[in-house]
Amino acid sequence: xxxxxxxxxxxxxxxxxxxxxxxxxxxxxxxxxxxxxxxxxxxxxxxxxxxxxxxxxxxxxxxxxxxxxxxxxxxxxxxxxxxxxxxxxxxxxx
Numbered sequence: 529x530x531x532x533x534x535x536x537x538x539x540x541x542x543x544x545x546x547x548x549x550x551x552x553x554x555x556x557x558x559x560x561x562x563x564x565x566x567x568x569x570x571x572x573x574x575x576x577x578x579x580x581x582x583x584x585x586x587x588x589x590x591x592x593x594x595x596x597x598x599x600x601x602x603x604x605x606x607x608x609x610x611x612x613x614x615x616x617x618x619x620x621x622x
Contacts, residue, residue: 571591572589572595573587573589574595
C-alpha cells in the first residue's frame with residue numbers, strides 16, 4: 529500500500545473540512561434601517577492627533593448618531609475620490 533505525502537494529505541483534509549463548513553461562515557446581510565434608540569443620543573468624545581505633530585491633540589465630542597453620519601460621509605467622499613481617480617485613469621488609457 530502506497531502512502532500519500534503529508535502535504536497531499538493535509539490539502540485533502542483542508543478541502544474536506546472547508547467543504548463541510550456550515551452556511552454560518554458567510555457574512556450576514558446588512559440591516560436595512562436600524563431603529564433609533566436612546567443610545568444614539570449618547571455623547572462620545574474622541575481625541576484627534578493632527579498630522580505633523582505628536583504632542584497636540586484635539587478633543588471632538590458628538591452623539592453616537594452624529595459620529596455614524598460623519599463616518600458615512602467620510603466613506604462616501606473616499607469612494608467618490610477613488611471612483612474619480614479610476615475614471616481618469618480609464619479615460620487616459622493608463
